Amino acid sequence: MALPEHGANPHTVYEKLNMKQPTHVMDFSENVNPAGPPKEVANEWPQLMEKLSVYPDPQGEPFLSAVGKFHLIDTDCLFAGNGAAELLTFVAERYRGKRAIVVHPTFSEYEATLSAKNVEVIRVLSEEKLGFQFPVEQIMEEMGTSDVLYLCTPNNPTGMMPNEIDLLKIIQYGVEVSCEIVLDEAFIDFVDESLSFIPKLTEYPHVIVVRSMTKMYAVPGIRLGYVAANKTVISEMKTLAPHWNVNGIAAHIGAICLQEDEYRQQAIEHSNREREKLSGFLLEKGCEVTASVTNFLSFTVGAHRDSKKLYVDLLRKGIVLRHSENFLGMDGRWFRIGMKNEPEMTVLKEVLAEWFEEN
Ligand SMILES: Cc1ncc(COP(=O)(O)O)c(C=O)c1O
Incomplete structure (x- = not known):
């Protein structure tokens, strides 16, 4: 079955x-916020309707600038997409024909998008008998011969975060052995924004962070997410996406949501x-x-x-x-x-x- x-x-x-x-x-x-989308989205609905008859901003504005303001980072380091799922497809393209580590059990889209790009996937297991803790030593053993490590922080389906010291150890080792790190922070909004790796990206340019608007703001239907990374990664990603890849209504809803402290x-x-x-x-x-x-x-x-x-x-x-x-x-x-x-x-x-x- x-x-x-x-x-x-x-x-x-x-x-x-x-x-x-x-x-x-x-x-x-499903695990989106049970509160439903912020009330302000419904209040703005009549104005949002007007966006139907115009082409959206090709960079995903006003969403992109709202994200920049939210994380205090330059919009050149951000790329908006149709949900984290689409963005993971673009990220996978970066590793075409290379070698990636995926730590299981985890979100199935990492392997699905990587396999579609002929990436060799190395599976490392967070073991049930060890309470599904991230297997730091095993991950590091594989990093020396891999191009990228995917980590879901916090992890779907366990909901667990690696501790900050372990995560930093892994990320610093990535610099030593030239292994990039993709952090999927789709659920970090429910934990503590201060745990996001985004503010540290200038220090660690080999890290790519994927974020989803779906979960916290209960908007899976509009498809909206973003990637934060160094400017070169972002410029490359832009060449992969179709023009106007984020629809105008989603871009406005995203900007509204980010104001909802x-x-x-x-x-x-x-x-x-x-x-x-x-x-x-x-x-x-x-x-x-x-x-x-x-x-x-x-x-x-x-x-x-x-x-x-x-x-x-x-x-x-x-x-x-x-x-x-x-x-x-x-x-x-x-x-x-x-x-x-x-x-x-x-x-x-x-x-x-x-x-x-x-x-
Ligand atoms: C860990 C994780 N990352 C990304 C996604 C995709 O999110 P989005 O709705 O933004 O495409 C999901 C969806 O369930 C998820 O569980």
């Missing part, structure tokens, strides 16, 4: 399993609160839980319980978890849960409690 590879679009899971989708579905497999703070607080509550609940029920710092976590019910049964039983009740069949090293035994609003989290815990009673 090959289940769909990504979270969200729950109907694809029901179709694949030949199950009837209940009328009301709660999709915990209070919205961001509330999202961080909500994510921390709900993750800690859920984590406590799952541990109490005898599950193992990843040491996530972001707006999702992964858990396993343990060898004495049937994880496939849990997945299907919950689907029948309209609760969709993110399976881990395509996450190397988790092999279907783990599930990822994205934090939702409080009433939905309560329903999830009630349904899980019932299942744990019976299983």
Whole structure:
């Protein structure tokens, strides 16, 4: 049974399993901010409509300048794209025919985009028995013979961050052995902006940071993200993208979102609160839980319980978890849960409690 590879679009899971989708579905497999897009986006909607009839700015303005202001960096070091997913495709082009390290379990698009460019992918595993900690020594062993290391910080699906000292050690070693580092910070907004590597890019020009607007601002539909890197990398990336690659409405929505300090703070607080509550609940029920710092976590019910049964039983009740069949090293035994609003989290815990009673 090959289940769909990504979270969200729950109907694809029901179709694949030949199950009837209940009328009301709660999709915990996706992990965007449950607050929905900032209110200001709706307020600006009539003005945004006017952007439909004009060509967008080719550089993605006013978004690009808003990003520059947000991170206090030059717009020459930034490139906007149709979501981090598109940007990962452009980044992969840089390593065509070369050798890349991917640390699993992680987001499937790294290997998908690299393989499409004939990159030799070296897999390093964060081991379950070691709590999915980033395997620093093993990563460094491979770096000497590789062109690039991909790291997801915090990592999807574990939600874990390498500690700052380890990350810096890896990055400094990259200078020594000429191994570039791609950091995917798609979920860092939920942790702490001060942990972003973007301010250190001038010191470490071999690092490329990929960011997504999708998760924090709950705007997966508009497709918006950016890359921060040294000017040469950015100029090369510009040659790969089609003209007007960011649509005008997305560029304006992105600029609005970046002004939302209070919205961001509330999202961080909500994510921390709900993750800690859920984590406590799952541990109490005898599950193992990843040491996530972001707006999702992964858990396993343990060898004495049937994880496939849990997945299907919950689907029948309209609760969709993110399976881990395509996450190397988790092999279907783990599930990822994205934090939702409080009433939905309560329903999830009630349904899980019932299942744990019976299983
Ligand atoms: C770790 C990670 N990076 C990047 C992306 C892609 O994000 P976007 O919606 O900006 O394309 C995802 C989407 O799920 C993700 O999980």
